[in-house]
Amino acid sequence: MQRITVGNLELDVVKKDIKNLHLGVYPPNGRVRVAAPLSMDDEAIRLFIISKLTWIKKQQAKFASQDRQSEREYVSGESHYVSGTRYLLNVIYGKTKPGVVIRNKTYIDLYVRESSTQEQRAKVMMEWYRQRLKLQIPKLIAKWEKKIGVKVAAWGVKQMKTKWGSCNILEKRIWLNLELAKKPIHCLEYVIVHELVHLLERLHNDRFVAYMDKFMPQWSIYKDELNNFVLDDTNWEPQQQH
Numbered sequence: 001m002q003r004i005t006v007g008n009l010e011l012d013v014v015k016k017d018i019k020n021l022h023l024g025v026y027p028p029n030g031r032v033r034v035a036a037p038l039s040m041d042d043e044a045i046r047l048f049i050i051s052k053l054t055w056i057k058k059q060q061a062k063f064a065s066q067d068r069q070s071e072r073e074y075v076s077g078e079s080h081y082v083s084g085t086r087y088l089l090n091v092i093y094g095k096t097k098p099g100v101v102i103r104n105k106t107y108i109d110l111y112v113r114e115s116s117t118q119e120q121r122a123k124v125m126m127e128w129y130r131q132r133l134k135l136q137i138p139k140l141i142a143k144w145e146k147k148i149g150v151k152v153a154a155w156g157v158k159q160m161k162t163k164w165g166s167c168n169i170l171e172k173r174i175w176l177n178l179e180l181a182k183k184p185i186h187c188l189e190y191v192i193v194h195e196l197v198h199l200l201e202r203l204h205n206d207r208f209v210a211y212m213d214k215f216m217p218q219w220s221i222y223k224d225e226l227n228n229f230v231l232d233d234t235n236w237e238p239q240q241q242h
């Protein structure tokens with residue numbers, strides 16, 4: 001896979017043994033992916049994308065507005081994801097300490113104070129997500145440090161708008177997106193592997209891809225899953241155009 005930039009648009013291009021071009025815009029962030037015939041050169045692909053720019057922007061705007069509409073209120077009955085599994089939120093108001101408990105593999109019981117605001121409820125949930133991630137990450141890092149033969153000096157979890165993870169190569173520090181707590185665990189693992197491989201190769205070049213193929217042959221499936229995984233009930237079929 002190749003990453004190319006057209007104007008201010010970044011997109012993934014995959015060359016395959018196919019006859020036609022396929023263009024897809026994927027939720028939740030409006031990622032653009034083009035599958036092109038093996039024989040097609042980069043300039044022709046670029047021209048094709050330019051001819052579809054208006055359409056692409058329109059699809060991306062659609063996702064952006066759906067994203068706003070589906071913003072969480074943290075009230076009972078909403079569905080929320082934990083490690084890729086969907087649960088129903090059950091808000092329990094009372095005097096007990098705020099906290100979160102998964103019950104009957106079905107519910108997320110969210111304990112909050114009587115007068116809690118949406119923001120406070122969100123904060124309790126996000127703190128719980130953060131603690132879960134912080135329990136999961138160390139053993140995954142240890143496992144992959146050994147396999148890849150690198151060592152991170154520090155890691156952390158934070159909310160990021162556009163990236164699943166990042167790596168400061170000089171300081172050997174990796175950051176992981178708090179949103180990963182909602183994703184299947186192998187997606188979290190994929191992001192960790194990706195960031196650790198950056199300690200061997202800075203750029204997303206052929207060498208980087210070769211390392212990914214070697215250490216985690218399934219990586220591109222996990223990547224697609226991560227970027228296409230829908231975080232709520234809205235039916236987001238990938239938008240296809242030929």
Ligand SMILES: [Zn+2]
Pocket residue numbers: 194198204
């Ligand atoms: Zn990267």
